Amino acid sequence: MIKLFKVKEKQREMSENANGRAPVKKQSAGELRLHKDIGELNLPKTTTISFPNGKDDLMNFEITIRPDEGYYLGGIFVFTFQVSPVYPHEAPKVKCKTKVYHPNIDLEGNVCLNILREDWKPVLNINTIIYGLNHLFTQPNHEDPLNHEAAAVLRDNPKMFESNVRRAMAGGYVGQTFFPRCM
Amino acid sequence: MADPVSQASSRWRDLDKLLLRPGNLVGPNFDPGTELRDDLQEYAKVLVVGAGGLGCELLKDLALMGFRNLEVIDMDRIEVSNLNRQFLFRLQDVGKPKAEVAAHRVMERVSGVDIVPHFCRIQDKDLEFYNKFNIIALGLDSIEARSYINDVACSFLEYDAEDNPCEETIKPMVDGGTEGFKGHARVIMPGVTPCFECTIWLFPPQVKFPLCTLAETPRTAAHCIEYAHLIKWDEVHGGKPFDADDPEHMQWVYSEAVKRAELFGIPGVTYSLTQGVVKNIIPAIASTNAIISAACALETLKIATSCSKTLSNYLSYNGLEGLHTKVTEFVRDKDCPVCGPGVLLELDTTTTLQKFIELLEEYPKLHMSKASVTYRGENLYMQAPPVLEEMTRSNLTVPLFDLMGKIPKGIVHISGTATKNDKKTSCTRKLRVLFKVIDGDTDMDTATGS
Secondary structure (H helix, E strand, C coil), rough: CCCHHHHHHHHHHHCCCCCCCCCCCCCCHHHHHHHHHHHHHCCCCEEEECCCCCCCCCCCCEEEECCCCCCCCCCEEEEEEECCCCCCCCCCCECCCCCCCCCCECCCCCEHHHHHHCCCCCCCHHHHHHHHHHHHHHHCCCCCCCCCCHHHHEEEEEEHHHHHHHHHHCCCEEEEEEEEECC | CCCHHHHHHHHHHHHHHHCCCCCCCCCCCCCCCHHHHHHHHHCCEEEECCHHHHHHHHHHHHHHCCEEEEEECCCCCHHHHHHHCCCCCHHHHHHCCCHHHHHHHHHHHCCCCCCEEEECCHHHHHHHHHHCEEEEEECCCCCCHHHHHHHHHHCCCCCCCCCCEHHCCCCCCEEEECCCCCEEEEEEECCCCCCCCCCCHHCCCCCCCCCCHHHHCCHHHHHHHHHHHHHCCCCCCHCCCCCCHHHHHHHHHHHHHHHHHHHHHCCCHHHHHHHHHHHHHCCCCCCHHHHHHHHHHHHHHHHCCCCCCCCCHHHEEEEECCCCCHHHHHHHCCCCCCCCCCEEEEEEEECEEHHHHHHHHHHHCEEEEEEEEEEEEHHHHHHHCHHHHHHHHHHHHHHHHHCCCCCCCEEEEEEEEEEECCCCEEEEEEEEEEEEEECCCCCCCCCCCH
16 A cells, blocks of 8 residues: 555645645444434433433433332432443443432442443443333332342331331431432 | 665565565555665554553564654553563653653664654544554554544545445554453454444453442452442542542552451452452453564554555454464444445435435435434434424424535434334434535535546
8 A cells, every 4th residue: 555655645745735624533433323322212201311511412411210100209310321432332321310218229329220230231222221210210129239228128118118218208317318308 | 863774785684575576475556676665664654552562562563664654642651560561661761651752762772763652642633643644553452442543544434436445545454452361453444344343342341240249249359349449439439530540549449348358258359459350451461462563563564565465354362272363354344334335315405404304214225214313423403302302403494515514525424213124123324415516506615526
């Protein structure tokens, strides 16, 4: 290809001052895949989505879940999504912004959902994660706890768990921990 | 420093065997002779991305091969733990930028070579910077960085009307990678051989432990380290981001991991394991780097001079048990959104976005319904969710030509539901949009006849 290099170099020298129209960077493959995921979103009726940085930044967004059944009925829970440029090779980073009394979500907002970590596969998509998060509210799971106290209460005394959830969502203390109102 | 003429013949003796004689196994358009050697030195511009284990080797190899116009880019500074294999660096260099020291050392030892260092992130350079190189050689350790350079290199690629890549727009890449005793070297000719994105599945997914295992039932030293790194850090430092390159942060994670390991009676937490787990480091082997870099440097020479056919197209090396190497010819993803030709579409300058989206449904090669449209990172129209649909709806009545900044041609990406043989699949497609210029319609000075 050296001859080509030579020709190109000569061309470059000649057009040094002409306005060289360098191509503009394309979107990353991750952004394109995300564009498809977002354009095909089919949100459950409990869920809304927002894009804090406007319509052209799909890599950072928030979803709000308002469970319509179960322990968490009436609550409003916000999750942030951060999507990597190598999506879907890597799962999005999802955090719960709302402080919640939940066996599978800790007080820092870490979420224990298998498809966010060990079971993530590139065939999964944003919609799958959103359904997974909804599932956490209808079926909290005491077997994979991040908040062990909440998990123990759910396992041993579901009635008390229910009242703890109510108290936390209304804004109040469960044990030593204060939960801001999220209803 | 110029070469003494008398030394020239002996200095390039080995290279001359490849470049001055004809052969049966040479590449296309091989034209042996001293002019080739001179041109290699004068015209071939190579960028080495990364000045670490592979980068040090690559720079040395390329300089000794006779490449004279080299540049190297790396954002890191030298650390003590690099010194065992990144042989261009010495103890007194610790803390200095890798790119600068590496360039300096090679120029000291190899006369005539010019190496320009760039101490910055690969994202800090614009496209014009990357476009001036004839070949890009990669010595990287992350998928993300490779993917970025691949996007950049493929963005120069253009196709003709028959969907054949235009040779002068191909930006060849040579990619090396090592992990312990294993490694790979590959040649990427965008438009001809698979690009990084076509075969991203070659990279195994990172092992990630379930958070609840870390929180509840740790069984290994790595579990304890990840607990300290992912859960305990946030709990204690609330909001302060963890920085893997800050030794204080690492020390904190290490000591927390030790406490946790003691609590559960798990042995094996060490500082270096902590670094390894948190930064996802696999011990690097100097000889693997040397072997992979040598293969990459040779491919770079082959691409530049055609003195031999290039590797086609992926060499894997495994020195773990005995030695095993194999060359695999991977194939391109025809619909690759990064390196694929895309579908050529000719439009009037007056076609509105709405009309364009309707056209996609009938267009023979597409049959795409419910298309969302994006151009250079700008979402022109989104079918869903409702909030984005509303924000982009006003574009529907605007001509696409105007939305694309009135340029005669451009690349647009669409995603939606494509129908093929009565089967519906959701997909992303790349479109090469060409606008029919009507005489006297616009004052375009960028004539299409060039």
